[in-house]
Amino acid sequence: MQEVTNFARFYSILKRVPKIGDDEFFKKEMVYIATGGRTESLKAITRKEYDALCDLLEKRFPEKRDIYVGQRRKKRSCCLKLLQKIGVDTTSWPAINDYCKSPKIAGKVFAELDIEELQQLSKKLRMILKKKEE
Known part of the structure; x- marks a missing residue:
């Protein structure tokens, strides 16, 4: 069963990062890393993996965290x-x-x-x- 159905947090972070927001390879690579190589698909990511991925991106791009908060x-x-x-x-x-x-x-x-x-x-x-x- 798909644990995460709304990826707004993930896409809102990427959308504000120049040149990365439209890069499909980067998105898949980030999901692949966050899941420990289990998948490249956001639909197959667990809630815990999704939260960890978003937290990681927010740390890398801190101004995005302020918007989310x-x-x-x-x-x-x-x-x-x-x-x-x-x-x-x-x-x-x-x-x-x-x-x-x-x-x-x-x-x-x-x-x-x-x-x-x-x-x-x-x-x-x-x-x-x-x-x-x-």
Whole structure:
């Protein structure tokens, strides 16, 4: 089963690197290195390998990390506001994490969610709010 379905973080880093962003060979080579020679395909990469690859690229190109962190911060803020509207005590991290750990919500603690997972969480929380209002 494909663990990573959204490669936005990877491509957003590469897009901002001159001459590398369009180089298919470089992309395949980076995936090959990140997977220890297992594959050249992003579709076959595990979540752990994908995160390690993106972390490596962000260290190599640090200004890209700042952009990712800013985007993630905005998504986290949005989710926290939605959680507050639902009735979760957003002043308590254990309360937030308990709510998010539910397999029906996010399946992991809030701090471990990446941008893609925060987008999915946001959609779920909006649906919950909509059902609550009806």
